Amino acid sequence: MKIMLVEDNEAIIMGLEYLLSQEGYQVVTARNIAEAGAVLAGEECALVLLDIGLPDGDGFELCRKIKRQGQTPVIFLTAKEEETDVVKGLDMGADDYIIKPFRNRELISRIRGVLRRSGKGNPTLRCKDVSLNTETGRVTRCGEEIPLTKLEYRILSAMMSCPGKLFTRDEILSDIWDISGNFVNDNTLSVTIKRLREKLGDNECRFIKTVRGMGYRVEQ
Numbered sequence: 001m002k003i004m005l006v007e008d009n010e011a012i013i014m015g016l017e018y019l020l021s022q023e024g025y026q027v028v029t030a031r032n033i034a035e036a037g038a039v040l041a042g043e044e045c046a047l048v049l050l051d052i053g054l055p056d057g058d059g060f061e062l063c064r065k066i067k068r069q070g071q072t073p074v075i076f077l078t079a080k081e082e083e084t085d086v087v088k089g090l091d092m093g094a095d096d097y098i099i100k101p102f103r104n105r106e107l108i109s110r111i112r113g114v115l116r117r118s119g120k121g122n123p124t125l126r127c128k129d130v131s132l133n134t135e136t137g138r139v140t141r142c143g144e145e146i147p148l149t150k151l152e153y154r155i156l157s158a159m160m161s162c163p164g165k166l167f168t169r170d171e172i173l174s175d176i177w178d179i180s181g182n183f184v185n186d187n188t189l190s191v192t193i194k195r196l197r198e199k200l201g202d203n204e205c206r207f208i209k210t211v212r213g214m215g216y217r218v219e220q
Helices: 010-022 033-042 059-069 083-091 104-117 150-160 169-175 186-200
Strands: 002-006 026-030 047-050 074-078 096-099 124-127 130-133 139-141 208-211 215-218
Touching: 002 010, 002 033, 010 026, 010 104, 026 033, 033 059, 047 059, 047 104, 059 074, 059 083, 074 104, 083 096, 096 104, 124 150, 130 150, 150 186, 150 215, 169 186, 169 215, 186 208
Parallel strands: 002 026, 002 047, 047 074, 074 096
Antiparallel strands: 124 130, 130 139, 208 215
């Protein structure tokens, strides 16, 4: 699935290209409005990540053009945090508005949400005999529903969204927080992973694999 990134900051470009490619997306980058127009004229993109302040113009105008031409989802990714800018972007048809700096896992989650709502994303994640439906929040193993806490669900959803990828403990601790808005500490994470394994019948740790000294990954 191809995502166009319209951004002129090289550090952000490098970080997002790596992040999105690790999540399985193909990334095409445009550093200004002219380049973005050329890409849109020749390629079909599933989604556009769009900055507002660009060297040759205003990202708002590019969003208007994209929406006039079709239904390609647009997510503003910008440092402009004034309420008037947020409202302006959403009113002109943007599908989401994310303020920099952003959390990587939150960005990926919101991209998936926009793609699902636009009919371009699959709401069901499957790894081995475990299925997770991101629309209903239901988790099943061999067809049997497994009740999870919100924290267990968030961690499992993050890992199942990218099977085979190593999630370091630091990455999970920094990107996943509990339902009260507090950051999860290291001991809570260990207990949560243990309970997840018990509920999934993963007593031999063959589904959620521990990479010693590093973190965890979900096996495909």
